[in-house]
Amino acid sequence: MASMGRRSRHNTQPHKGRKPTRKELHDARVEIWTEDxxxxxxxxxxxxxxxxxxxHLVPRSYGGTERHVMHRSCHQKIHSVFSEAELAxxxxxxxxxxxxxxxVKFIKWVSKQPVESISKSRTLKTKH
Numbered sequence: 001m002a003s004m005g006r007r008s009r010h011n012t013q014p015h016k017g018r019k020p021t022r023k024e025l026h027d028a029r030v031e032i033w034t035e036d037x038x039x040x041x042x043x044x045x046x047x048x049x050x051x052x053x054x055x056h057l058v059p060r061s062y063g064g065t066e067r068h069v070m071h072r073s074c075h076q077k078i079h080s081v082f083s084e085a086e087l088a089x090x091x092x093x094x095x096x097x098x099x100x101x102x103x104v105k106f107i108k109w110v111s112k113q114p115v116e117s118i119s120k121s122r123t124l125k126t127k128h
Contacts, residue, residue: 040094041074042107045115062088073113077106 037046046052046069053075058064061084081102082091091097098107 039070039074040068041070041078041097041103042110044071044111046071047115051115057092057094058088059084064088068094071110073110074106077103077110 038044039046051072052069053072054067055070055075055078056064056067058066078087078091078097081100082097091100097103
């Protein structure tokens with residue numbers, strides 16, 4: 001007798017309550033990539049892997065639904081500079097983000113970094 005509540009491990013639909021697989025995350029990101037596969041903030045090429053993140057121009061906590069794939073380092077910089085309220089009401093387009101003086105400096109710096117680079121702001125946590 002087959003159990004009605006069990007899911008096949010071959011089913012590709014994500015299950016509520018479990019983390020999505022790497023393949024599911026990859027497939028979801030590929031669906032929303034731009035045609036030219038460049039980061040909407042810095043304009044550099046995007047390479048599939050750990051160097052990518054998804055960003056909501058209007059934060060989800062403010063009702064945003066539109067997602068964009070971008071470099072992890074670019075995404076981290078946005079959230080280190082702006083509050084969610086600022087992102088929702090002022091800096092809710094990539095054009096507005098690119099005009100901010102802090103972002104201008106960051107884009108100038110990051111444009112000289114290798115595409116696959118992970119943000120230098122990430123630190124390793126060690127157990128003491």
